[in-house]
Amino acid sequence: xxxxxxxxxxxxxGAAVAAALTAxxxxxxxxxxxxxTPGDPAPAFEELNSAGRKVxxxxxxxxxxxxxxxxxxxxxxxxxxxxGAMQALQASAGKDGVVWLSVVSSKPGSQGxxxxxxxxxxxxxxxxxxxxxxxxxxxxxxRAFGARTTPHMFVIGPDGRIVYSGAIDSIRSSDVRxxxxxxxxxxxxxxxxxxxxxxETPLTVPYGCSVKY
Amino acid sequence: xxxxxxxxxxxxxxxxxxxxxxxGALAEPVRTGHTLAExxxxxxxxxxxxxxxxALRLDLDDGGWHVYWKNVGDSGxxxxxxWELPEGVSVGEFTWPAPHAIPLATLMxxxxxxxxxxxxxxxxxxGATPGAEIELKGRASWLICLETCIPEQADLVLxxxxxxxxxAAEAPGALIAEALAAAPVALTGEAMVERTDDGFRVGVRDDxxxxxxxxxxxxxxxxxxxxxxxxxxxxxxFGPEGLSVSMxxxxxxxxxEAPLSGVVVLEGEDGSRRAWVVAATPAALPAGVSGTMLSxxxxxxxxLPLLSLLGAAFLGGLVLNLMPCxxxxxxxxxxxxxxxxxxxxxxxxxxxAYTLGVLVCFAAVGxxxxxxxxxxxxxxxxxxxxxxxxxxxxxxxxxxxxxNLLGVFEIGGSLMGVGGxxxxxxxxxxxFFTGLLAAFVGAPCVGPFMAPAVGVALSQPPLTVxxxxxVIGLGLAAPFLLLSFTPxxxxxxxxxGAWMAVFRQALAFPMFLTAIWLLWVLGGxxxxxxxxxxxxxxxxxxxGVWLAGRIGSGISGRAVSAGVILLAVIGTxxxxxxxxxxxxxxQGVASSGGEVSSEPWSPERVKALQxxxxxxxxxxTARWCATCQVNKKLAIETDEAKAAFAEYDVxxxxxxxTNRDSVIAAALAEHQRAGVPLYLMYPASGGPPExxxxxxxxxxxxxxxxxxAGPGASEGLTGKGDGL
Numbered sequence: 021x022x023x024x025x026x027x028x029x030x031x032x033x034g035a036a037v038a039a040a041l042t043a044x045x046x047x048x049x050x051x052x053x054x055x056x057t058p059g060d061p062a063p064a065f066e067e068l069n070s071a072g073r074k075v076x077x078x079x080x081x082x083x084x085x086x087x088x089x090x091x092x093x094x095x096x097x098x099x100x101x102x103x104g105a106m107q108a109l110q111a112s113a114g115k116d117g118v119v120w121l122s123v124v125s126s127k128p129g130s131q132g133x134x135x136x137x138x139x140x141x142x143x144x145x146x147x148x149x150x151x152x153x154x155x156x157x158x159x160x161x162x163r164a165f166g167a168r169t170t171p172h173m174f175v176i177g178p179d180g181r182i183v184y185s186g187a188i189d190s191i192r193s194s195d196v197r198x199x200x201x202x203x204x205x206x207x208x209x210x211x212x213x214x215x216x217x218x219x220e221t222p223l224t225v226p227y228g229c230s231v232k233y
Numbered sequence: 234x235x236x237x238x239x240x241x242x243x244x245x246x247x248x249x250x251x252x253x254x255x256x257g258a259l260a261e262p263v264r265t266g267h268t269l270a271e272x273x274x275x276x277x278x279x280x281x282x283x284x285x286x287x288a289l290r291l292d293l294d295d296g297g298w299h300v301y302w303k304n305v306g307d308s309g310x311x312x313x314x315x316w317e318l319p320e321g322v323s324v325g326e327f328t329w330p331a332p333h334a335i336p337l338a339t340l341m342x343x344x345x346x347x348x349x350x351x352x353x354x355x356x357x358x359x360g361a362t363p364g365a366e367i368e369l370k371g372r373a374s375w376l377i378c379l380e381t382c383i384p385e386q387a388d389l390v391l392x393x394x395x396x397x398x399x400x401a402a403e404a405p406g407a408l409i410a411e412a413l414a415a416a417p418v419a420l421t422g423e424a425m426v427e428r429t430d431d432g433f434r435v436g437v438r439d440d441x442x443x444x445x446x447x448x449x450x451x452x453x454x455x456x457x458x459x460x461x462x463x464x465x466x467x468x469x470x471f472g473p474e475g476l477s478v479s480m481x482x483x484x485x486x487x488x489x490e491a492p493l494s495g496v497v498v499l500e501g502e503d504g505s506r507r508a509w510v511v512a513a514t515p516a517a518l519p520a521g522v523s524g525t526m527l528s529x530x531x532x533x534x535x536x537l538p539l540l541s542l543l544g545a546a547f548l549g550g551l552v553l554n555l556m557p558c559x560x561x562x563x564x565x566x567x568x569x570x571x572x573x574x575x576x577x578x579x580x581x582x583x584x585x586a587y588t589l590g591v592l593v594c595f596a597a598v599g600x601x602x603x604x605x606x607x608x609x610x611x612x613x614x615x616x617x618x619x620x621x622x623x624x625x626x627x628x629x630x631x632x633x634x635x636x637n638l639l640g641v642f643e644i645g646g647s648l649m650g651v652g653g654x655x656x657x658x659x660x661x662x663x664x665f666f667t668g669l670l671a672a673f674v675g676a677p678c679v680g681p682f683m684a685p686a687v688g689v690a691l692s693q694p695p696l697t698v699x700x701x702x703x704v705i706g707l708g709l710a711a712p713f714l715l716l717s718f719t720p721x722x723x724x725x726x727x728x729x730g731a732w733m734a735v736f737r738q739a740l741a742f743p744m745f746l747t748a749i750w751l752l753w754v755l756g757g758x759x760x761x762x763x764x765x766x767x768x769x770x771x772x773x774x775x776x777g778v779w780l781a782g783r784i785g786s787g788i789s790g791r792a793v794s795a796g797v798i799l800l801a802v803i804g805t806x807x808x809x810x811x812x813x814x815x816x817x818x819x820q821g822v823a824s825s826g827g828e829v830s831s832e833p834w835s836p837e838r839v840k841a842l843q844x845x846x847x848x849x850x851x852x853x854t855a856r857w858c859a860t861c862q863v864n865k866k867l868a869i870e871t872d873e874a875k876a877a878f879a880e881y882d883v884x885x886x887x888x889x890x891t892n893r894d895s896v897i898a899a900a901l902a903e904h905q906r907a908g909v910p911l912y913l914m915y916p917a918s919g920g921p922p923e924x925x926x927x928x929x930x931x932x933x934x935x936x937x938x939x940x941x942a943g944p945g946a947s948e949g950l951t952g953k954g955d956g957l
Contacts, residue, residue, distance in 0.1 A: 057484040095376075095384045129833065131381045159339075166484070168307040168340055185484070192310065194376065194384040225459040225485055229382045230308035233338040 056165045058185055058222035062176045063164040067123075069152040070139035075121070082178050084118045084213050086206060088150070089125060089162065089231060091132025091170040092142050095194040096228035100171060101146050103199040106188075109207055110149045118210060122150040125162030130232035132170065133157060159233040169228035175209040175219075184209035186224030263387035267294040267377050272369065272391035273405035274355070279393045281361040287391060288352040288409045289314060289327070289373055296840045299344045300375050302332035304456060304495075306463040307340040309382070312351065312375035314389075319367060321358030327351040330415035331498045331508035332455050337380070338895050341463035343455055350412035357395075367393045380837060417496045417508035422475060426493045426513035432461060432482035433493055436518035437511055438475040442497070443522075445507050446471035449499040452527055454478040454511070456495035459485035474521030490515035539697070546701045550708020577720045584717025586661040588710040590668020592703055598672075599702030603695045621758045622806035625767040628751035629805055632771045634670070635744035636778065638737055672706060757856040757891045763808070770805025774798055834888035836900065839915065846917050848883045848941045850934075853901060853911035855890040861910040868929035877935035881917075881942040916941040 056063055062085075066076035077085070088106075090097050100106040110120050124139065126132035134142065139153040156162055165174060175184035189202035205221055212219035262271040269292040276285050289312065291300060301309040316324055329351065332343040361367060374386035422439030435454055446452065452469040454461075465481035478497070494512040501507075748771075756764045774797075781794030832838070834851055842849050852869065854861040868874060878885060890897045890909050901911055904924060912929060913922035914937045925937055 093381060095382060129835065163339065194310065195374075223485065227305075227310070228308055229378070230337055230340045230342070232380065233340070 056174065056182050056185060058182045060182055061180055062174070062182050063161075065154075065161045065164060067154040067156050067161050068136075069154055070134075070136040070143075072136055075152050075154060077176070077180070080119045081180065084116075084178055084183075084210065085176040086113060086118055086120045086210070087165065087167075087174040087176070088120065088122045089167045089170050089172040090122045091124065091126055091229060091232065092134070092146075093131040094170045094229035097170050099194050099196050099199065100188055101148070103196045105199045105204070106171075107146065107148050109204065112207075113210060114149055114151070116210070116214065120150045121152050121154055122148070123154045123156055123161060123167070125156040125159045125167060126232040127159060128157050131229075132232055159231070162231050162233065167231050169226040170231060171228055172226040172231070173206050175206060175213070177213055183213060184219055184222055186221075187226045187228075190224075192227040261390055263389060265385040265387055266383055267298050268292065268300075268375070268385055268387075270373055270375075270385075270387040270389060272371070272373075272389045273350075273402075273408060274391055274393060275402055275406035275409050276393060276399055277402040278396040278398075278400035279357055279361075279367065280396060280399045281357060281363070282359040283355075283357045283361075283399060285355055285399075286352050286409050286413075287324070287355045287369070288350050288405070288412060289389075290405075290408065291349045291351075291375060293345075293347055293349070293377060295347065296379070297346065297836065298377055298379050299335050299342070299346045300349055300377050302343040302345070302455070303327070303329050304332075304343055304458065306335075306342040306344075309342055309344065309378060310376040310384075312349070312373065314371040314373045317370040317372075319369075321360065322367060322369065323356045324369070325354035325356075327353050328413060328416050330412050331417050331496055331506055334453055334455075336464065336899070339464055342378075343463070350408050352409045352412050361395045363395050363397050365395045367395060369393070415506070415508075417498070417510045420509050420511060424511045424513035425516035425518055427515065427518055428482075428490060429479060432465075432480045432486070434477055434479045434518060435493060435495075435497075435511065435513045436475065436477045436522040437497055437509065437513075438519055438522055439509070440474075442499070442509060443471065443473060443475045445499045446476045446527060448501060449527060450502040452476060452478065452497065452499045454480060454495055454497050456480075456493065458494070459483055460493060461486070469527040470523035470525060471527050472521045472524040474519060476527065477518055477522045542697075542701060543704045546704040547708040547711075550705040551711060553705070553709045554712055580717040580720070582661050583664040584714045586664035587668040587717075588707070588714050590665040590670075591672040591710040592668075592706045593665075594669045594672030595702045595706035595709075596699065599699045602702075603698050621755060621763055624751055624755045624758065625763065625770065625805045625808075626802055628748045628755065628767050629770055629774055629802060630670070631744050631748035631751060633774060633778070635741040635748065636775065638741035638744060640738065641775075641778065668710065672709060754856045754891065766808035767805050770801045770808075773801035773804065777801055831885040831887045834886035834897075836896070838886060842884045842886075843915060843919050846919075848881050848917045848938060849886060849913075849915035849922075850878070850883050850938070851886045851888060851911075851913040851915070851922070853888045853890060853897065853906075853909045853913075855909050858890075858909045864910060864912075864927075864929045868931050868934055871931040873931035874934040874938075877938040881938050883938055883941075914938065914941045917943055 062077060064077050066074055069075045092098075092101075113120050122143075124132055124134055126134075134153075134155070136155070139155065142148070143150065143153060154161065161167075165172075167174075171188045173184065173186065173188050174182060177183040184205060186205060188206060189199070189204045191198040191202035205219075205224055208221060209219040262269050264270075271290045271292075272287060273290050274285070274287045276283070279285065291312065293300060301311045303311050305311060312327075314324075318324060330345070330349070333345060335342040335344055335346070355369070357367060369391040370388070372386060372388050374384065376382050376384050420437065420439050421441065422437065424435065424437050424439075426433055426435045428434075449471075452471075453467055456463075460483060461480040462483045468479040470477050470479075476497070492512065492514050494510075496508050497511050498506055498508045752764050752767060755767055759766075777794050777797030777800075780797055831852070834853075839849055839851065852861075852865075854865065856862075877883070888894075888897045888900065890901075901908070904911055904913070910927050912925035912927070914925060915922040923937060923941065925933065
C-alpha cells in the first residue's frame with residue numbers, strides 16, 4: 021500500500037469524522053426508550069412555547085416544575101379537565117410558585133397537535149393556567165423524558181432532580197366520576213416538596229392515550 | 234360489505250332466537266361507535282346451582298381498531314364489566330386470550346383486533362326455580378383505539394331461562410370454547426429469570442415449549458406488569474429444553490432479583506399461536522433453553538431461496554452502477570482505470586483495493602442496520618441519509634472531491650496539474666477510498682432489483698443480512714474488478730495524455746451536482762438554515778484547503794489547515810444536527826401549481842378514502858431516493874397519468890420518508906420492503922393494493938388506475954351523465 025499523501029489525509033480525516041458522527045447520531049437515536057426516573061437529574065430541554073418563545077429547564081433553576089403531557093382530544097385528558105381537577109391543581113400549584121408546563125408532543129397532523137394560537141385558545145377555553153404550553157411536535161422532549169401517555173406527569177424539584185414520574189392519580193380509568201375518589205399523585209408530590217420530604221409514591225405507571233409521536 | 238353482512242346475519246340470528254319456541258338465552262347486542270358488544274352464554278337454558286361460562290363479546294371495526302389485554306402495554310385500558318347481579322348469582326374474572334403486540338410509533342400496546350371474546354364463570358344459586366328467568370345486567374366499558382382512542386360503554390343484559398335440564402347454546406358455546414383455547418395454558422415445566430446488564434432474561438424449561446419453538450416463526454414475552462420496555466426488541470433463543478427471551482428493563486423494574494410473570498406466545502408461520510403462563514422465579518438459566526436464535530422466517534429459509542436471494546442481491550449491486558447517485562463517483566474510478574490500463578499488475582491491485590473499499594462500506598452499513606434493528610429501530614436501506622448531519626457532511630465530501638478533481642488542492646503539484654490526488658491516480662488507497670465512497674452513496678439508491686431482496690433479507694438472521702449486503706457490494710464492484718483483471722478490455726481505453734487533465738476536470742461537475750442534490754435533501758430536512766450552514770461549512774472547508782496550499786508542507790502548516798478543515802466538517806454536522814425540520818417539511822412533499830395534487834399519507838387516510846370507494850395511489854418516496862425522483866418526473870407528473878387520475882378521481886397520497894418515520898417504515902416492512910420507492914394502487918372496491926413495479930411509466934400507471942377502478946367504472950360515469 022502506498023503512503024497516504026497529504027491531500028488525501030485531509031479527506032480520510034473528513035471521512036473518519038463523518039463516520040464517527042453517524043455512529044453518534046445512531047447511538048443517540050437508538051437510545052430513546054430509556055426514561056427519566058425519580059432521583060435522576062431531569063433531562064435538559066428547550067422548546068418553543070405557544071407564544072413562540074424558547075423555554076428551557078434552566079430558566080426555572082431553583083423552582084419546582086411540573087410537566088404535564090397533554091392532548092386535548094384524548095379522553096383521559098378530558099377526564100381531568102372536564103372534572104376541573106387539572107385546572108384546580110394548576111391554580112394551587114401556581115399560587116405556591118410552582119412552574120406548570122403543559123407539553124404537547126403530538127406530531128403534526130395527529131390528535132392533539134396544536135399551533136401557538138390554538139394552544140392559547142384551549143388554555144382560555146378550559147380556564148387552565150399553565151405557566152407555558154410547550155410545543156414539541158418532533159417529540160424530542162417527550163422521548164427525552166420517556167413520556168408514554170397523555171396525561172403523563174413529572175414533578176421536578178428545585179434541585180433539578182425528578183421527584184415524581186407517572187400517572188396523574190390512582191384510578192386508571194377514563195371515567196370522570198373516578199376523579200374525586202382517586203389519590204392525586206402530583207398534589208402528593210408537591211405537598212412533599214413543600215414539607216421538605218420525599219413523596220410516598222415517587223414512581224407509578226402512567227395511564228391514558230399513547231403520546232402521538 | 235362483509236361487515237354489514239355479518240351484522241345482518243347477527244340480527245337474523247337474534248330474531249331467530251327471539252322467535253325460537255324453546256325461548257333460549259337472550260342477549261341484546263349493543264352497537265357503539267366502533268364495536269358491537271354482547272353478553273353471550275354457553276347455555277340456552279340453565280338449571281338451579283348451575284356453573285357455566287358466559288362471555289363478553291366485542292366485535293371491533295376492521296382496519297386496526299383494537300382493544301386491550303389486561304396489561305395494556307404503554308397506554309390504554311382493559312375492558313371491564315360493572316355487574317348488577319340478582320341475589321345469589323356470582324360472576325368470575327375474565328379469562329384473557331393470548332394478546333397480540335400492537336406497535337405504534339415508539340410505543341407498544343398489547344391487545345386484540347377484529348374480535349375479543351372474554352369468558353367468565355357464572356354460578357347460579359341452588360334456589361333458582363325452574364320456569365323463572367335469571368337476568369344478568371352489567372355495564373361493560375372498554376377503550377377502543379386506532380390512532381385516537383375512544384372510551385365506549387354499553388349496558389348489556391343476558392337473560393337465562395331456568396329449566397329442569399340444561400340446554401347448550403351451540404354457536405355462543407363454540408365462540409367461548411375458541412376463546413378458552415386461545416388463552417395461555419399452565420406450564421408443566423419451570424420458568425426462571427436472571428438480570429442482565431440492561432434487563433431480564435427469562436428461561437422456560439418445558440418439553441411442549443421446546444417442541445413448539447423448533448417450528449415457531451416468532452415468539453414474544455408479554456409481562457403482567459410494567460417491568461420491561463414494551464416497545465424494545467426481544468431476543469428469543471431456543472434449545473433442546475425450551476426457550477429464553479432477553480428483554481430491556483424499564484424504569485419500573487424493581488432493583489435486584491425479583492420474580493417476573495407474564496405470558497409467552499409462540500406464533501407459527503401459518504399464524505397459529507400457542508401460549509403459556511410463565512411465572513419466572515430468580516434463578517440461573519439452564520444451557521438447554523438457548524443456543525439457536527428464533528427470528529421471523531429464519532427456520533423456513535433453505536439453501537435454494539437463500540441462493541436466489543443472493544443472486545438477486547448480486548444483480549441489484551450490478552444495477553447500482555447505473556444509478557444517478559453512484560455514477561459520478563464511478564466516473565472518478567473510470568479516470569483511474571485510464572491510468573492503470575497499461576500496467577496490468579497495478580490495475581489488478583487497484584481492482585482489488587476498490588472491491589475491498591466497497592465491501593468494507595457495505596459490511597459497515599449492514600452491521601449498523603442489524604444493530605439498529607436489534608435495538609428496535611425501524612431502520613431501512615438509505616437510513617444514513619435520514620440524519621441531517623450525515624447529509625451535510627456528505628455534501629461537503631462531494632464538494633471536496635469536486636475541488637480535488639478540478640485541481641484546487643493539489644499540494645506539491647502545479648495548480649492545474651494532473652499530479653497525485655484523491656482518486657484518479659492515488660494508488661491502491663485511492664482506489665479503496667473510491668470504493669468506500671461509491672458504496673456509501675449507492676446504498677440509498679436501492680435499485681429496482683434490489684429492494685425486494687433487501688426487504689426479505691432484513692427479516693433474516695444477522696448473518697444472512699450481512700451476506701446479502703456483501704454480495705450487493707460484490708455486484709457493485711464486479712464491473713471494475715472484471716475490467717482490471719482483463720487487460721484486453723482495458724487496452725481499448727486510449728493511452729494517457731493531455732486529454733486526461735481535461736477529462737478529470739470535467740468529472741468535477743457531476744460531483745458538484747451530487748453535492749447540490751444532497752443540499753436539496755438537506756433542505757427538505759432542515760429548511761434553508763441547514764443548507765446555509767452546509768454552504769458556510771463548504772466555504773470554510775475551501776478556505777482550509779486553500780490555506781494548506783499557501784502555507785506549504787511544514788508540520789505546523791499542515792496542522793493549521795487540517796484544523797480548519799476539521800472545523801468545517803464538525804461545524805457543518807453540528808449545525809445541521811441542531812436545526813430541526815420545520816413543520817411543513819415534516820409534513821411531506823407539498824403539492825403545488827402544475828404538479829399532480831397530493832396529500833400526506835397515513836394509514837387512517839387510506840382507510841377513510843377506501844371507505845369512500847376511491848381509487849388510491851400511494852407514493853412512498855424520499856428526497857434522497859433518486860429512483861423516486863426519476864419516477865415522479867417521468868411517470869407520475871405526466872399528462873397521461875394526470876388524465877387517468879382525473880378521470881377516475883384517484884386520491885394521490887404521498888408518504889415522504891426523507892426523515893425517519895416509523896409508521897412509514899412499518900408500512901414498507903408490511904410489503905417486505907426496506908426502502909423506497911414503493912408504489913401502491915388500492916382498488917375502488919376495497920381490499921389489498923396492487924404493488925406497482927419500481928420503475929414506472931405513464932402507461933403503466935394509467936393501466937393500473939383502470940384496473941383499480943374496476944370494470945364498468947367509466948361506463949358507470951357515462952351512464953350517470955345519460956341519466957341526467
